[in-house]
Each structure stands twice: as C-alpha cells, then as structure tokens.
Amino acid sequence: MMEASLSEIFCSVQGEGPYVGYRQAFVRFTGCNLKCNYCDTPVGATEYCKFEEVPGSNVFRDVKNPLSPSEVSEMVNSYSSLHSVSLTGGEPLLCADFISSMETNAPLYLESNMTLPHMAKKVKDKVSYVSGDVKLLPHSLLDDPELHLDRTIECFRTLRTTKDRDCFCKIVVTRDTSADEIEGVVGAISGYISSLILQPVTQKDMQPEPGYMLELQESFLNEVNTRIIPQTHKMWGCL
Numbered sequence: 001m002m003e004a005s006l007s008e009i010f011c012s013v014q015g016e017g018p019y020v021g022y023r024q025a026f027v028r029f030t031g032c033n034l035k036c037n038y039c040d041t042p043v044g045a046t047e048y049c050k051f052e053e054v055p056g057s058n059v060f061r062d063v064k065n066p067l068s069p070s071e072v073s074e075m076v077n078s079y080s081s082l083h084s085v086s087l088t089g090g091e092p093l094l095c096a097d098f099i100s101s102m103e104t105n106a107p108l109y110l111e112s113n114m115t116l117p118h119m120a121k122k123v124k125d126k127v128s129y130v131s132g133d134v135k136l137l138p139h140s141l142l143d144d145p146e147l148h149l150d151r152t153i154e155c156f157r158t159l160r161t162t163k164d165r166d167c168f169c170k171i172v173v174t175r176d177t178s179a180d181e182i183e184g185v186v187g188a189i190s191g192y193i194s195s196l197i198l199q200p201v202t203q204k205d206m207q208p209e210p211g212y213m214l215e216l217q218e219s220f221l222n223e224v225n226t227r228i229i230p231q232t233h234k235m236w237g238c239l
C-alpha cells in the first residue's frame, strides 16, 4: 500500500508569491533531494505527523507515520473554505505516486524545487497551481550543475501554464545570486510561466540590498511579469 511520512498538516494562508493570503491546508512531506543553503524547514524523517485540528489554534495532535493518501485527504477535507491545498516539504515530488492518489475537495497547489522531471509527469494533470522554485545554488551544493538546469527546464515544460493550471516561477534571491544565473533559467522557461517572483531570502545576513532587487526586477520585466514579494507569513508569525 502506498504511504508517506509527513511532518505536519495545518491550515493557514499562503505566505509567498502571487497567491499570498489565500486560505490553504498545508501538507508537509518529509525528505528532500537537495540541500539549499538557506532552507528554513527541517526535512528529516519524523515518527509523528503534527495535525492542527482547529485552524490557527497552534494545537496539534500527533498522528503516527506513515500515512495513506486517504487518511491525509480526510484530515485536509476537515478544513472548510479552502482555496487550495499546498503540497510542500521537504520535496513533495518525491511522493508523486502518493499525490496522484489524494482526493481532496480543494484543488492542489504544488510547491516544488522542480528537479525531478519523471515525477513531475506523474502529477501534471493532478495539480492546478505550480509554485516552481528555481534553485540557484552554489555549484559546490550540486552534483551536476548542467544536469540540474536541464532537469529544471524539463519540469517547467511538463508543469507549464495551461488553461487548467497556473505555473509561476519563484526564486529565493540572496546577495550571491547573479542576474546572469537567473537569466540562464528564465530565458528558457519564460514561455511556460505566468510570472516570475523574486523572493528575497529571509535571513538578514544573506539578504540582498533593496536596490539590487529593483535592478534585477528591471532587467527581467521586459521578458516576464516580474514581482518582488518577501515571505509574508514570517512577518506576522503565523504558520
């Protein structure tokens, strides 16, 4: 039977990108295939999944892992008035088969590092929103930087915007992120996405200057709708 280990299921509002403020259930898978130097989330295996039964209560019930798609769907469907269900992690595409079997009342919103093209194919008709996070990492953190770029482009091609799916690109920008690096990806995927979101890294000591963010925005605006949106949930301290 197909099962997955989750770290948490809670109800909040989307804090990043073009859907900021929309009410969502968050389903956080454990495990990741990357090690981003800025990552704000523990991705390791957990014995229990923390389930927030009452939205915004910050009170959690421990549910033993692993869980089946129907158990997770049932927990998600206990929340009312959802815009969508955020599948995040860790890297949710590692659990593509699990996602294919979920049956939620609200549409699925995938938050992915876009590096697993074979898995992307499995969920392409299942997800309505794709927050494609391009990882511009120091090459020392990547096994094969060229293959990483090819896989990223292939994921965007597979999960591109259609009449039934909105796919946008989000890039966490640090003071080490160069315009050339961004252009290398955006030039290849601009036809697949509805917008480019430049998300300044939240840690102060890694943050780019506002002037640099505005320069970056200007250089991409003629290619794609480019917006600068920081993580908003961290500002008011919700989950």
Ligand SMILES: C[S@@+](CC[C@H](N)C(=O)[O-])C[C@H]1O[C@@H](n2cnc3c(N)ncnc32)[C@H](O)[C@@H]1O
Pocket: 016, 032, 038, 039, 040, 041, 088, 089, 090, 091, 092, 111, 112, 113, 133, 170, 172, 199, 200, 201, 202, 203, 231
């Ligand atoms: C923890 S990741 C999980 C989903 C998937 N692995 C990914 O990277 O998109 C969820 C989101 O958090 C963002 N994020 C993680 N650490 C961050 C930081 N320090 N500052 C800003 N955004 C961050 C990621 O870029 C991504 O959009």
Ligand SMILES: Nc1nc2[nH]cc(C(=O)O)c2c(=O)[nH]1
Pocket: 012, 013, 014, 015, 016, 026, 041, 088, 089, 111, 233, 238, 239
């Ligand atoms: N409120 C809120 N918005 C989010 N957007 C992306 C998140 C994530 O960790 O994937 C996240 C999250 O953890 N909380």
Ligand code: SF4
Pocket: 032, 033, 034, 035, 036, 039, 040, 041, 043, 089, 090, 091, 113
């Ligand atoms: S891909 Fe996502 S979960 Fe994995 S390390 Fe990077 S930010 Fe964290």
Ligand SMILES: [Mg+2]
Pocket: 040, 041
């Ligand atoms: Mg988060």
